[in-house]
Structures are given as structure tokens and as C-alpha cells.
Amino acid sequence: MSADEQSSRAPREAVIVAGGFGTRLLPLTTRRPKHLLEVGGVPFLAHQIGRLAQAGVEHVVLATSYRADLFEPVLGDGSRWGIRLSYVQEEEPLGTGGAIRNVAPALADDPDGAVVILNGDILSGHDLGAQLDDFETPREGRQVDVSLHLVEVEDARAFGCVPTDAAGRVTGFHEKSDNPVTRQINAGCYVFRRRVIDTIPAGRVVSVERETFPELVDDGALVVGHLENGYWRDVGTPEALVAASRDLVLGVAPSPEVDMEPDGARIDDEAEVDDSAVVNGGSAVARGARVEAGAVVAGSVVMAGAVVGSGAVITECVVGPGAAVGSDVTLERVTIGDGAVVDVAVAPGSRVDCDTVTS
Incomplete structure (x- = not known):
């Protein structure tokens, strides 16, 4: 033209x-x-x-x-x-x-x-x-x-x-x-x-x-x-959302909004991640979120204001805004809604509704 x-x-x-x-x-x-x-x-x-x-x-x-x-x-x-x-x-x-x-x-x-x-x-x-x-x-x-x-x-x-x-x-x-x-x-x-x-x-x-x-x-x-x-x-299910987010962070999926992260994680400047915590596998940790001592966040999405407690291990999970994973809890492919608290293990693939406390 x-x-x-x-x-x-x-x-x-x-x-x-x-x-x-x-x-x-x-x-x-x-x-x-x-x-x-x-x-x-x-x-x-x-x-x-x-x-x-x-x-x-x-x-x-x-x-x-x-x-x-x-x-x-x-x-x-x-x-x-x-x-x-x-x-x-x-x-x-x-x-x-x-x-x-x-x-x-x-x-x-x-x-x-x-x-x-x-x-x-x-x-x-x-x-x-x-x-x-x-x-x-x-x-x-x-x-x-x-x-x-x-x-x-x-x-x-x-x-x-x-x-x-x-x-x-x-x-x-x-x-x-x-x-x-x-x-x-x-x-x-x-x-x-x-x-x-x-x-x-x-x-x-x-x-x-x-x-x-x-x-x-x-x-x-x-x-x-x-x-x-x-x-x-x-990107119509929690599992697809996690996979898409991971692909963006790792550079598998192209986007003008996200650069590939050499450390395998995208951590917002306003998030708090303890020095002893491990965040990898294409994880994304949003503003105001907190990952406490000894926690492991692998291939997961931690949304704004969410908390991953000390010693917790989450793999391919979504932790919704303001939600919390309790200390030493291990979760795999779990979706946690706004403000919910999960303080014991739940079955892989579970969805925890907003304001629900599992104890």
C-alpha cells in the first residue's frame, strides 16, 4: 500500500x-x-x-x-x-x-x-x-x-x-x-x-x-x-488460565504486554516474597500479594492481595484476590476464590468458593 x-x-x-x-x-x-x-x-x-x-x-x-x-x-x-x-x-x-x-x-x-x-x-x-x-x-x-x-x-x-x-x-x-x-x-x-x-x-x-x-x-x-x-x-477455565499465564511468563505465548522472565517468574514490584521462598515455573505474583518464608509457588497465579503461608507448596494453582493458603498446606491444581482461606489440603482440581474456609 x-x-x-x-x-x-x-x-x-x-x-x-x-x-x-x-x-x-x-x-x-x-x-x-x-x-x-x-x-x-x-x-x-x-x-x-x-x-x-x-x-x-x-x-x-x-x-x-x-x-x-x-x-x-x-x-x-x-x-x-x-x-x-x-x-x-x-x-x-x-x-x-x-x-x-x-x-x-x-x-x-x-x-x-x-x-x-x-x-x-x-x-x-x-x-x-x-x-x-x-x-x-x-x-x-x-x-x-x-x-x-x-x-x-x-x-x-x-x-x-x-x-x-x-x-x-x-x-x-x-x-x-x-x-x-x-x-x-x-x-x-x-x-x-x-x-x-x-x-x-x-x-x-x-x-x-x-x-x-x-x-x-x-x-x-x-x-x-x-x-x-x-x-x-x-482461556475459559482455571486450568487454561494458569497454563496461559505460565506460557506468557516463560515466553511460549507472545504478548506486547509481557516480556519473558529469565528467572521463570513474574513478581510485581509491590508484592512481598520472602528470601527463603521459591517462586518459579512461570508463576505470576500480583501487587500486594505475599509469599511467606519457605513457601514454594510453582507454575501458579497468585492474585492481588493473596497470601501463600509459610512452608506452603502450591503447584498449578490460582489463588484469587485476597485469598490465603495456610502454612504448610500442599495444593495442586486448586482454584481459590476471592477472600477464601484454605488451611488444609484439598483434592487436586478442587475449586474453593469465595469466603469459604476449609479447616
């Missing part, structure tokens, strides 16, 4: 769909949206906004619903990323497609503009700039209407599948099946032509995966797949 073409191009925009209740992440989402949980030491949405800014997006709209009032105090106006950040709240949940349509008034009116759409719980390392460039390249003598980032997985039975033809055009959408038609799956990052967003029905629940995309294909719209098998993870 020439300098003149670049200067005349409408500002690139993006929508992050961040209205879900996060039920798979309970009890961590009892008091906050999943999109603001710290992953790799920063709120999850910071990774997505940072990637969008890197790709030249100048305006990001957050489509919010659950605990919508909590987003702006954490993320601000976008100036820290050099972008403009807007917030649109749903009065009631509208589904993925309905959420996209609901923010249309906040977007520019240019019908040919490119609008990136991100699911607010996907950590991806794919080249968004390359997907945008591919989207802007005419095919079949016309503009692309929608581009979907696709990844190829070993076992696609747990996912909806998206087959494409030899030219990369999407030919259909198939729900979960014991006999998938392809190993290509929807990776939760789309680029829409601005005018396509206005075709989504307004004011009702719409699924972009089950309704919008299949109808576009049936109507002859040019919907293409952008296949790229970079890092990709759905």
Missing part, C-alpha cells in the same frame, strides 16, 4: 466481545468479569488491546455486559496503548452476533472499513497484521466480506469445524461431531467489512457462529479463512 493510500485509509477499528459471565471460571468470576482476570501479571484484555494496537488498530470498542462498570477503571481511555477505547454495554445478553451489532453506532460509518472482532477470552499469537493485509487483498475481483482466523488441531471433535476450498473460501460451518469434516477450527478472531455488521439483526440474541456466518456463506458473501497455526488458547 502506498503512502497516499495509507493516509486515505479509514482508521482501523476493532470490537472485543467481552460480555460473558465466565461461568467456567467460577469462583474467580463471582465478583469480576473474566476479561479482567490477571494472566501473566496483567488484566487479560491488555494482551488483546496491545496486539490490536501493534496491528495498527486505532479505535477499540469493548462490548460489555456482566459487571460492565469494572472495565473502564482498569483499562482507561486507551491512551496507554496509543489508541481510543470506547465502552458499549448491553442491556441484556445478546449473544456474539448481537453484541457485535449492538456496538455498530460506536463505529465509523465507512462501509468499506475493516473491523477486527475478537472473542474476549482467546490468547493468540497469530499475525493479525497479516490477516488484515490478506483481508484487504481483493479476490474474485471483489472485496472480501469477512475473514476468519482458523487454526488446525489434532482432534477437532470438541470444536466447530470450518472447511475451505483450494482458494481459501469458507464453504460451510459444522457443529461438533465425532467425525469432523476438517481439522480447521474457528479461532475467534474475525475481520468484518463494516457494512456487513449492519446486516446482523438488531435488538435480539444472535450467534455469529451458528447464524451470521452460515447465512453469509449461503447468501454468496465472500467469507475466507486465514489459516495460521501460531500460539492459540481458549
